[in-house]
Amino acid sequence: MSGGLVQILDGNTFVVSDDRGDIEASLTDPTGLFSFDTRFLSKWVLTIDGERLNALSTDDLHYFETRFFLVPGTGTVYVDSKVFVIRQRAVGNGFHEELTILNHDDQPVDMTVRIDAASDFADLFEVKDALEKKGTYKTRIENNELVLGYERETFARATRIGSSATGRIDKAGITFKLRIEPHGEWKTSLDVVTAQVASGVTHNRTKHAKNGRRGASSMMTNLERWLAAAPRVECDWDSLKSTYRRSLVDLAALRFSPPVGGGRSLPAAGLPWFMTMFGRDSIFTSLQALPFTPELARTTLEVLGDWQGSRVDDFRDEDPGRILHELRYGELPAFEQRPHSPYYGSADATPLYVVLLDEYERWTGDTKLVREREREARAALDWIDGYADLCDNGYISYKRRNEETGLENQCWKDSWDSISYRDGRLPGFPRATCELQGYAYDAKVRGARLARSVWKDDALAKRLEREAADLKRRFNRDFWVADEGYFALALDADGNQVDALSSNNGHLLWSGIVDASKAKSVARHLMGPRLFSGWGIRTLAEGEGRYNPIGYHVGTVWPFDSSFVAWGLRRYGFKDEAAQVAAGLLDAAEFFEGRLPEAFGGYERSVTRYPVQYPTACSPQAWSTGAPLLLLRTMLGLEPLGEHLIVDPVLPAGIGHLEVLDIPGRWGRIDAFGRGRVDVDAPKGLRRQLGAARA
Amino acid sequence: MADASTQFFEGLGSRGHEAHLEGANGTLRIELTNGKKTERWLVSVDDGDVAVSHRNDTADSTLRTRRDLFDGIARGEVNAMAAVLRGALAVEGDWELIVLFQRLFPGPPVANGATAR
Numbered sequence: 001m002s003g004g005l006v007q008i009l010d011g012n013t014f015v016v017s018d019d020r021g022d023i024e025a026s027l028t029d030p031t032g033l034f035s036f037d038t039r040f041l042s043k044w045v046l047t048i049d050g051e052r053l054n055a056l057s058t059d060d061l062h063y064f065e066t067r068f069f070l071v072p073g074t075g076t077v078y079v080d081s082k083v084f085v086i087r088q089r090a091v092g093n094g095f096h097e098e099l100t101i102l103n104h105d106d107q108p109v110d111m112t113v114r115i116d117a118a119s120d121f122a123d124l125f126e127v128k129d130a131l132e133k134k135g136t137y138k139t140r141i142e143n144n145e146l147v148l149g150y151e152r153e154t155f156a157r158a159t160r161i162g163s164s165a166t167g168r169i170d171k172a173g174i175t176f177k178l179r180i181e182p183h184g185e186w187k188t189s190l191d192v193v194t195a196q197v198a199s200g201v202t203h204n205r206t207k208h209a210k211n212g213r214r215g216a217s218s219m220m221t222n223l224e225r226w227l228a229a230a231p232r233v234e235c236d237w238d239s240l241k242s243t244y245r246r247s248l249v250d251l252a253a254l255r256f257s258p259p260v261g262g263g264r265s266l267p268a269a270g271l272p273w274f275m276t277m278f279g280r281d282s283i284f285t286s287l288q289a290l291p292f293t294p295e296l297a298r299t300t301l302e303v304l305g306d307w308q309g310s311r312v313d314d315f316r317d318e319d320p321g322r323i324l325h326e327l328r329y330g331e332l333p334a335f336e337q338r339p340h341s342p343y344y345g346s347a348d349a350t351p352l353y354v355v356l357l358d359e360y361e362r363w364t365g366d367t368k369l370v371r372e373r374e375r376e377a378r379a380a381l382d383w384i385d386g387y388a389d390l391c392d393n394g395y396i397s398y399k400r401r402n403e404e405t406g407l408e409n410q411c412w413k414d415s416w417d418s419i420s421y422r423d424g425r426l427p428g429f430p431r432a433t434c435e436l437q438g439y440a441y442d443a444k445v446r447g448a449r450l451a452r453s454v455w456k457d458d459a460l461a462k463r464l465e466r467e468a469a470d471l472k473r474r475f476n477r478d479f480w481v482a483d484e485g486y487f488a489l490a491l492d493a494d495g496n497q498v499d500a501l502s503s504n505n506g507h508l509l510w511s512g513i514v515d516a517s518k519a520k521s522v523a524r525h526l527m528g529p530r531l532f533s534g535w536g537i538r539t540l541a542e543g544e545g546r547y548n549p550i551g552y553h554v555g556t557v558w559p560f561d562s563s564f565v566a567w568g569l570r571r572y573g574f575k576d577e578a579a580q581v582a583a584g585l586l587d588a589a590e591f592f593e594g595r596l597p598e599a600f601g602g603y604e605r606s607v608t609r610y611p612v613q614y615p616t617a618c619s620p621q622a623w624s625t626g627a628p629l630l631l632l633r634t635m636l637g638l639e640p641l642g643e644h645l646i647v648d649p650v651l652p653a654g655i656g657h658l659e660v661l662d663i664p665g666r667w668g669r670i671d672a673f674g675r676g677r678v679d680v681d682a683p684k685g686l687r688r689q690l691g692a693a694r695a
Numbered sequence: 696m697a698d699a700s701t702q703f704f705e706g707l708g709s710r711g712h713e714a715h716l717e718g719a720n721g722t723l724r725i726e727l728t729n730g731k732k733t734e735r736w737l738v739s740v741d742d743g744d745v746a747v748s749h750r751n752d753t754a755d756s757t758l759r760t761r762r763d764l765f766d767g768i769a770r771g772e773v774n775a776m777a778a779v780l781r782g783a784l785a786v787e788g789d790w791e792l793i794v795l796f797q798r799l800f801p802g803p804p805v806a807n808g809a810t811a812r
């Protein structure tokens with residue numbers, strides 16, 4: 001995050017503080033200790049003799065642990081202190097903080113150390129929307145711990161704060177009066193434990209549970225194991241190796257173990273505000289990461305399958321067979337002021353569930369899971385032709401039934417103005433965006449394969465193949481903007497084309513719904529100056545009515561989006577074009593030290609020479625983190641075929657050799673190699689970049 | 696309609712099979728409190744086959760709540776997961792079984808605009 005904020009996390013527990021380690025939350029300052037979508041600490045301020053400290057530096061040890069180096073005294077430029085303070089903080093079940101104060105002087109020093117603590121127990125939604133709390137706060141001191149509490153009917157949350165050194169506890173914090181001898185030190189361990197109390201039945205978690213240094217070291221072991229289990233990447237372009245490593249570490253940080261996951265993890269959407277299960281984001285990220293960490297896909301399929309919709313519920317936009325959009329644990333969903341318990345308003349997660357199930361089996365050969373999830377896959381396929389066909393025209397459309405707090409746009413481009421005609425007008429609802437039809441086609445084709453090879457239901461396979469062929473024929477007729485040679489963004493409620501040119505065309509290539517005769521024209525548009533910025537594919541083409549290079553879904557480049565466009569180009573044989581998109585994105589990644597943001601500006605590369613980050617982009621974000629992984633697959637042309645892995649590399653100019661070693665799959669472990677061209681006459685710039693010259 | 700809970704469990708028992716629970720195995724104990732009285736239901740699931748009894752036995756998952764709240768859940772008026780989030784329905788044990796079991800609860804009585812196909 002920007003603005004000097006420091007964040008560390010474990011699953012969906014995270015701390016956002018200033019660079020002193022202090023938390024002073026306000027509506028404009030979203031710092032705090034958060035867990036399960038609730039803020040458990042809104043104030044955590046360290047003072048010595050009543051004065052705030054000065055930050056010398058911070059040391060981010062790992063994504064779950066950081067260290068703050070501080071000295072007393074503020075407000076002066078010149079700091080000459082004999083007292084030095086270290087706060088080392090690790091997130092676990094709350095957080096554990098080791099506070100060390102060193103006296104470098106020849107004289108003993110007496111001081112009053114104070115931690116002020118408070119919590120507003122805000123729901124994450126409230127942090128953004130400034131809503132008033134309806135419950136009551138209950139602060140008490142119990143067994144030498146300060147307990148901050150909040151209750152609303154049966155809803156109860158508490159934060160327990162304890163210290164290893166004895167201090168005076170009051171309802172606003174802890175005070176330590178101490179003397180440190182010359183060249184001596186004083187230490188205390190502070191434990192902040194979050195507790196969710198359910199109607200007096202589930203009791204508070206034990207104090208200092210699974211917290212502290214031991215927790216941090218087991219997390220370190222876990223991270224090392226994660227990195228060791230992933231394939232190794234070797235390349236003559238160092239930037240790609242560091243981007244790959246960054247992606248793996250960030251993906252580890254973004255893992256989230258929902259209670260239903262049996263201790264296993266799936267990718268959450270993004271840090272810090274989206275550390276929860278999102279159907280769409282978890283599926284796309286799992287697809288990107290399949291050649292590297294297939295266990296993410298398995299957990300995603302299991303958990304999303306368990307939560308599949310089973311009834312009609314307008315408030316949650318739930319239908320039988322529908323895959324969830326988002327699950328939240330805070331006070332507002334609990335009291336049904338928000339529908340996320342879970343919310344089902346997504347039109348793409350359901351077909352994509354079948355796509356992931358098939359792709360997972362093609363890589364891993366895990367037919368057991370495909371059999372276990374047959375019911376869910378069939379229900380998802382039924383949803384496509386039933387509940388999703390709002391206009392009775394054989395296409396997936398969406399229109400929210402929860403008009404107050406539901407989502408208007410239920411496709412990945414979910415902002416209000418993302419779906420428009422060329423002239424900028426917005427269509428009414430229902431809307432049938434084009435990529436949904438591609439996913440539906442792919443789900444039917446892949447569902448047919450699973451039906452035939454695993455479920456042994458030939459009749460279903462034949463029916464799905466027939467439906468897929470029919471859908472493809474109709475789609476290529478109804479969505480094709482003939483005078484321009486691309487596919488319309490959507491059909492409106494009257495069946496008219498919403499005719500803007502967009503990156504969605506690339507998702508259509510990925511899905512396979514595009515007639516072979518139309519693919520070349522589509523690829524030409526994707527790689528043309530209106531969509532390809534030099535870094536990636538713009539979400540909306542330059543020249544469209546609503547085009548804005550820093551508009552969320554109307555002109556920015558989304559690395560996740562572009563990575564699927566590259567996969568789509570590759571699928572239709574446009575290998576050089578796919579490599580060019582990969583080159584642009586991987587160059588951009590280098591500017592962000594290997595961490596691609598959610599989105600960056602759609603400005604022409606030759607104009608800015610720098611990928612301009614979208615102002616409030618969430619980072620790291622799971623499917624941006626997954627993009628380099630998918631690009632590695634795309635460049636090497638990795639494709640499972642039966643029990644084998646096909647390798648058909650086409651590398652961008654500038655990469656001499658690329659190796660991905662120990663790729664896990666149904667073949668055991670296998671290595672993939674690629675050789676490329678290096679332009680020896682390339683001008684020497686400050687940094688070596690791949691795709692600087694536009695083809 | 697005070698006895699929606701009993702109807703729910705007796706319905707489960709008499710149907711004897713739930714497609715939504717195919718592939719699932721385990722036992723759930725549901726404890727419904729009404730003042731000082733506690734009513735216990737034990738639901739055994741074996742790949743979709745369901746047996747219901749009042750046996751006081753150990754279970755893989757336990758749900759505990761007030762009887763009137765469960766009546767609301769059984770009528771589709773109360774959402775079970777939201778009730779869990781606000782601490783009105785306590786759950787313990789195997790979460791996966793609980794998530795699969797909650798599929799059996801009906802949706803809200805009036806679903807306007809939605810068309811079941």
